[in-house]
Amino acid sequence: MTQPAVTRFSVVDDMFYRGHHGRGPSSVMQGVWRFTERVEPDDLAAMHAALTAGALTRRVYSSRVPFARRCLVGGARVTPLVVDEIPIPADGVVAWADLRACTPLDVDDGPVWELALGHVEGAGSVVTLSCSHLVTGGVGMVAIAEASLATGAAVTDPPPPPDPPRLRDDLRDALTLWFHVVVAVLVSLARACVDRTVRAELLGAARTTASDTPTPAVASHRTTIVDLDAEDFAAVVARENTSPTAVFVALVAACARSVHGRDTVRVAVPVAMPDGSVGSSVVTVAADDALADLGARIRRVAARAREHAVASDARPADPLAAVIGSPGGMPDELMQIVGDRIAARVTGDPGMDDGLASSLGVLPDAFLGVGGHPSDGLAVRAVTTNRSAAKVGVGAWMARSSARVTIAFDLTGVTDGDDVIAATLGAWGLRHRPW
Numbered sequence: 001m002t003q004p005a006v007t008r009f010s011v012v013d014d015m016f017y018r019g020h021h022g023r024g025p026s027s028v029m030q031g032v033w034r035f036t037e038r039v040e041p042d043d044l045a046a047m048h049a050a051l052t053a054g055a056l057t058r059r060v061y062s063s064r065v066p067f068a069r070r071c072l073v074g075g076a077r078v079t080p081l082v083v084d085e086i087p088i089p090a091d092g093v094v095a096w097a098d099l100r101a102c103t104p105l106d107v108d109d110g111p112v113w114e115l116a117l118g119h120v121e122g123a124g125s126v127v128t129l130s131c132s133h134l135v136t137g138g139v140g141m142v143a144i145a146e147a148s149l150a151t152g153a154a155v156t157d158p159p160p161p162p163d164p165p166r167l168r169d170d171l172r173d174a175l176t177l178w179f180h181v182v183v184a185v186l187v188s189l190a191r192a193c194v195d196r197t198v199r200a201e202l203l204g205a206a207r208t209t210a211s212d213t214p215t216p217a218v219a220s221h222r223t224t225i226v227d228l229d230a231e232d233f234a235a236v237v238a239r240e241n242t243s244p245t246a247v248f249v250a251l252v253a254a255c256a257r258s259v260h261g262r263d264t265v266r267v268a269v270p271v272a273m274p275d276g277s278v279g280s281s282v283v284t285v286a287a288d289d290a291l292a293d294l295g296a297r298i299r300r301v302a303a304r305a306r307e308h309a310v311a312s313d314a315r316p317a318d319p320l321a322a323v324i325g326s327p328g329g330m331p332d333e334l335m336q337i338v339g340d341r342i343a344a345r346v347t348g349d350p351g352m353d354d355g356l357a358s359s360l361g362v363l364p365d366a367f368l369g370v371g372g373h374p375s376d377g378l379a380v381r382a383v384t385t386n387r388s389a390a391k392v393g394v395g396a397w398m399a400r401s402s403a404r405v406t407i408a409f410d411l412t413g414v415t416d417g418d419d420v421i422a423a424t425l426g427a428w429g430l431r432h433r434p435w
Contacts, residue, residue, distance in 0.1 A: 006061070006162045008069040008173060011332045014343065016134040017060060017070065019386070020107045023344035026385045027133035028105065029141050032097045032126065032225065032408075033367065034376040034435070039125040041083050041117060043371030048081045048115050050148035054158045055140075056113045056131055059106075061164045067177055068170035069336060072135065074161025076110030084118040093126050093435050094225050100128045101383035107132050124376065130383075137270070137278050138360050138380050138397055149366045177333055184331035202330070221410075222417030225379045225435040228405040232430055245269075246295035247428075248398045248407075249357045253285035254424045255394045256355035259414045263287045265354035271302045281305040282353055356395040358382075363401050379435070381408035 009017065019026035051057070059076035063069075082103075088096045100116045113131035120126060129145055136144060147156070165173075192199040237244050249267055256265040264286045273279045281301040285294060335343040360380055367378045381397045392413030399406050411417035418434070425432045 004159060004162045006071040006073065006165050006169075008071050009336070011335050013134060014070070014336055014340075016132070017107065018340050018344050020105065020132065020134070021340075022386070023340055025391075028101045028130050028383045028385055029133050029136060029138060030097065030101045030131075030381055030383055031129040031141060031145060032093070032379045032381070032435075033128070033370075034093065034378070035125045035127070035369075035373050036376045037124065037373045038119060039117060039127065039371060039373050041081055043373065044081055044115065044117060044127065046151075047145075047148045047370065050150075050155075050158075051113065051115060051129075051144070052078050054148060055144055056135055057110070058112060058135055058161060059110050060108050060134070062108070063165070063170040063174075065167070065170040065174050067174040067337060068165075069173055069177065071165065072162070073164050076112055077106075079111040079114055082114060082116040084116065086118075087121040088118045088126060089121055093120065094223055096126065097128050098223055098383065101130050102385050103130060105130075105132050107134055125373075127370075133382055138358055138382070139270075139272070139278060142360055142363065142380060142399075146364045146366045149370065177336065181331050181333050181337055185334065188330045220415045220417075221412050222414065223381075223383070224409045224411070224418060224421055225381075226407055226409070226421065226425070226432040227377055227435070228407065228425070228430050228432050230400065230402060230404055233400075233405045236428055236430065240291035242291040242295040243298075244398075244400065245357075245359045246291050246298055248359050248396070249283060249285065249298060250289070250291055250294060251407075251424055251428065252355045252357040252394055252396045254287075254427070255396070255409070255411070255420050257287060258420045258424070259392065259394055259411065260354055267355040267357050268353045269298060269302070269356075270358050271305045273306060279305050354393050356393070358395075358397045360397060360399045363399050367401075377404060377406055377435070379406045379408045381410065383410065384412075 015024060016027055018024050057076050057078055058072040058074060061071050061073045082100075084096075096118055100114065103114050103116075105112055105114070112135050113129065116128045116130070118126045118128075129141070131141065147158075150156070188198070188202075192202055233244070233247070237247050240247065249269060253265050253267050256267065257263060264284060267283050267285055269281050269283055271279045271281050281298075281304070283294070283298055283301055363378060367375055369375050378399060378401075379397070380399050382395065394412075395410040397408045409417070409421055411420065414420060422432070
C-alpha cells in the first residue's frame with residue numbers, strides 16, 4: 001500500500017503544539033460517554049485495539065532542518081486501557097472527566113490519547129476518550145470513535161500512518177516557506193508605507209511582542225455538561241424559524257454577554273472546509289438580533305471562510321489563522337519562522353473569541369451503547385488543561401441525538417457559571433439536566 005504524504009503543520013497546529021510545551025493554552029479533545037449499567041474492561045477491548053491501529057496513534061515529527069515545518073507521523077506509544085477502581089460520586093462525573101482530561105499527553109513520542117473507564121456509585125459507568133487537539137478536532141474524534149466501534153462487515157482497515165519525510169522533502173519545505181513569507185512580507189511592508197491602518201497594526205504587534213508582561217492567571221473556571229430534551233430544542237428552532245446551529249450560537253452568545261457584561265459579543269464558529277479540514281469563522285451577535293437573521297449571517301460568514309480557503313495563496317489555506325494569526329496583512333506563515341516564543345505572544349488562543357460555539361451535528365447510532373450496555377448520553381468537548389493561559393470567555397460544544405441535545409460548557413473568568421447557564425437556558429424555555 002502506498003504511504004500517504006505528510007501534511008505539514010499550519011499556523012494553528014503550531015499553536016496547539018506550543019500549548020503542549022507550556023507556551024499558550026494546551027487543548028485536549030474529550031468524549032464523555034455515560035452508561036446506565038456497569039461496563040467491564042472486556043467490553044472496551046475491541047475499541048481500544050481499533051483506536052491503537054487507527055488515525056489517533058500519531059506523533060509529532062520535528063525536522064533537524066531549520067524552518068522545515070512539523071508534521072504528524074506514525075510510531076507513537078500507546079497507553080493501555082485505564083480502569084479507575086475508585087467509585088465516582090453520582091454528581092462527580094464531570095469532575096472525574098476533567099481529571100482524565102488532565103492526564104499528561106506526549107505529542108512528540110506518545111501517548112497522544114487515552115481511553116479510560118470509571119464506575120459510578122450505585123450504578124452505571126463512564127468512559128472517556130481524551131486526545132490532543134493537535135491530532136484531531138471534535139468532528140474528527142466522533143468519526144474515529146465511530147469507526148473503532150464498527151463490527152462485522154462494517155470494519156475497515158485503517159489507512160497506514162505516514163512515514164517521516166525525507167531530508168530533501170524537509171529542505172524543499174523550508175525553502176518554499178521562506179520564499180512565500182519573504183514575498184508576502186515585502187508586499188505587507190509596501191502597503192504599510194501608504195496605508196495608515198496597516199502601519200498601526202504592525203506597530204501594535206511590535207509593542208505586544210516586546211512586552212514582557214505575563215498573562216494574568218484566570219481566577220475562576222467551570223466546566224458543566226447538560227442535557228436538553230430534543231423535542232424542546234426542536235420547538236425553539238421551529239418557533240424562531242432558524243437552524244439548530246443558530247439557536248446554539250445565540251445561547252453561547254447570551255452566556256458570553258453575561259460573562260463580559262456587554263450587549264455585543266464575538267463568537268467563533270467552526271466551519272467544515274472544502275478539503276475536509278475544519279476552519280473557523282467569527283460572528284458578531286447582539287442582544288436584539290433576530291435568530292432568523294443570525295442563521296443567515298452564520299451561513300454567509302461560513303461561505304466567506306470557505307471561499308478564502310479556495311482562493312488563498314497559502315499552502316495549505318488556513319482560514320482560522322486568518323482570524324487569529326499575523327497582523328497588518330503579514331502572511332500567517334510568518335508565525336512559523338519567528339520562533340515559538342514570539343509566535344505564542346502574537347497569536348494567543350486558537351479558536352477562542354468572546355465565545356466558541358462548536359456544533360457536532362447528530363451523533364451516529366454507534367454511540368447508542370457498547371457491549372450490550374445502553375448509553376445514557378455522550379458529550380464531546382475541548383478542555384484547556386493549563387488554565388493560567390486560558391482566555392476569559394465561554395466555550396460550548398453541542399451534540400444531538402433523537403432523545404437529547406447535550407451541551408458541554410467551559411466558562412472561564414466567571415464565579416457563577418452554573419447560574420449563568422441556568423438563567424440563559426431558562427430564558428429560552430429550555431429545561432436542562434446537569435450531569
